[in-house]
Amino acid sequence: MTDEHGPGRATAGFHEVYGTDPGGVWAAPGRVNLIGEHTDYNDGFVMPLALPHTCLAAATPRTDGVLRLHSGDAPGGIVELRVEELAPVAGGAGGGDRGGWAAYPAGVVWALRDAGLLTGAAGGADLHFESTVPTGAGLSSSAALEVVTATALSDLYGLGLTPRRIAQLCQRAENVFVGVPCGIMDQMASACCTEGHALFLDARDLTQRQVPFDLAAEGLRLLVVDTRVKHELGDGAYANRRAACEAAAEALGVPALRDVPFDGLEATLAQLERLGYDATIRRRVRHVVTEDRRVEEVIELLDAGDTRRIGPVLTAGHASCRDDFEISCAELDLVVESANAAGALGARMTGGGFGGSAIVLVAEADAEAVGKAVTEAFGAAGHGAPRIFPAVPSAGARRL
Numbered sequence: 001m002t003d004e005h006g007p008g009r010a011t012a013g014f015h016e017v018y019g020t021d022p023g024g025v026w027a028a029p030g031r032v033n034l035i036g037e038h039t040d041y042n043d044g045f046v047m048p049l050a051l052p053h054t055c056l057a058a059a060t061p062r063t064d065g066v067l068r069l070h071s072g073d074a075p076g077g078i079v080e081l082r083v084e085e086l087a088p089v090a091g092g093a094g095g096g097d098r099g100g101w102a103a104y105p106a107g108v109v110w111a112l113r114d115a116g117l118l119t120g121a122a123g124g125a126d127l128h129f130e131s132t133v134p135t136g137a138g139l140s141s142s143a144a145l146e147v148v149t150a151t152a153l154s155d156l157y158g159l160g161l162t163p164r165r166i167a168q169l170c171q172r173a174e175n176v177f178v179g180v181p182c183g184i185m186d187q188m189a190s191a192c193c194t195e196g197h198a199l200f201l202d203a204r205d206l207t208q209r210q211v212p213f214d215l216a217a218e219g220l221r222l223l224v225v226d227t228r229v230k231h232e233l234g235d236g237a238y239a240n241r242r243a244a245c246e247a248a249a250e251a252l253g254v255p256a257l258r259d260v261p262f263d264g265l266e267a268t269l270a271q272l273e274r275l276g277y278d279a280t281i282r283r284r285v286r287h288v289v290t291e292d293r294r295v296e297e298v299i300e301l302l303d304a305g306d307t308r309r310i311g312p313v314l315t316a317g318h319a320s321c322r323d324d325f326e327i328s329c330a331e332l333d334l335v336v337e338s339a340n341a342a343g344a345l346g347a348r349m350t351g352g353g354f355g356g357s358a359i360v361l362v363a364e365a366d367a368e369a370v371g372k373a374v375t376e377a378f379g380a381a382g383h384g385a386p387r388i389f390p391a392v393p394s395a396g397a398r399r400l
């Protein structure tokens with residue numbers, strides 16, 4: 001379900017919970033990443049696109065410094081907090097995961113306050129959320145929740161925050177307040193994407209380019225295949241991959257792995273071996289450096305109007321995620337294998353990995369057969385049926 005029917009639903013939900021009408025309704029989308037995985041925190045390149053699935057916030061400001069949060073999707077009633085008492089999780093960035101959906105919007109309010117944007121008694125608000133972004137599916141439901149909160153508060157308090165600033169504040173909320181050491185891709189995607197485009201983002205300086213991505217015009221479709229599995233190992237493994245990349249960059253004397261040139265990769269890997277770094281860390285470096293190159297290849301192909309030819313690049317990206325970065329899992333590999341065997345143009349896991357979703361590029365005429373083949377392969381392997389839907393490049397955060 002898209003946000004077409006959402007504003008009324010969010011307004012009605014707000015009214016039911018708080019007994020008044022909201023000051024407005026805002027939307028922020030989930031995303032898939034076309035290419036560029038685990039490159040953002042290496043200062044590299046990513047290329048996400050926003051989904052039509054959004055998190056909606058119906059909101060109104062308060063003048064007593066009280067923050068009330070309610071979700072139509074989570075049990076447990078209203079969460080009531082005082083803005084001035086909000087504090088980061090012990091240990092700061094990566095120091096622990098606070099858990100619970102309310103930590104995300106509360107973290108955003110904390111980040112706004114900490115940046116001096118909300119002061120005194122102002123900064124309180126009543127918020128009610130309704131989301132159609134599948135949760136736990138690697139489609140950035142958390143970033144959508146953060147970005148819709150920041151966008152609503154920016155408007156309600158006349159803060160005039162740009163989408164880019166909103167993304168930075170939301171990443172800080174997640175890193176420091178919630179305690180998850182994510183990069184900035186998901187927040188930038190939710191805040192900055194535009195309809196009909198993929199977002200080419202340089203995660204180092206946040207320069208961005210909206211790249212036209214009109215698949216229908218070329219008789220193509222991009223499918224999202226939500227495997228509906230989430231492997232436990234995911235959270236610690238994300239931090240572990242990030243730490244490995246940072247350690248390798250330090251050993252190489254560069255600010256980030258982004259600074260290892262693609263044509264110097266073999267020499268760099270040899271240098272790491274001489275320095276005593278094992279094969280695992282060398283594979284991690286190879287993934288990041290080759291993945292940045294794959295983003296550039298995809299851009300070149302899209303700029304040349306050669307969208308079909310990005311398929312093999314996506315599949316190569318999956319192999320790198322699977323073999324070098326080791327963030328795939330049996331279900332994601334099965335999507336890629338079965339989709340490609342059934343005639344897809346290319347496929348790969350998308351997002352953090354260890355479960356969640358894959359994307360499949362397919363000719364429109366083959367979309368149904370490929371989806372069916374993936375579902376059958378899941379059945380034959382004893383996995384539950386995946387959820388499959390088209391990724392239609394949609395708009396970023398906005399007031400409805």
Ligand code: GAF
Nearest residue numbers: 037038182183184185351352
């Ligand atoms: C998760 C993170 F939140 C992103 O910042 C990014 O690192 C992604 O995994 C992997 O590309 O979605």
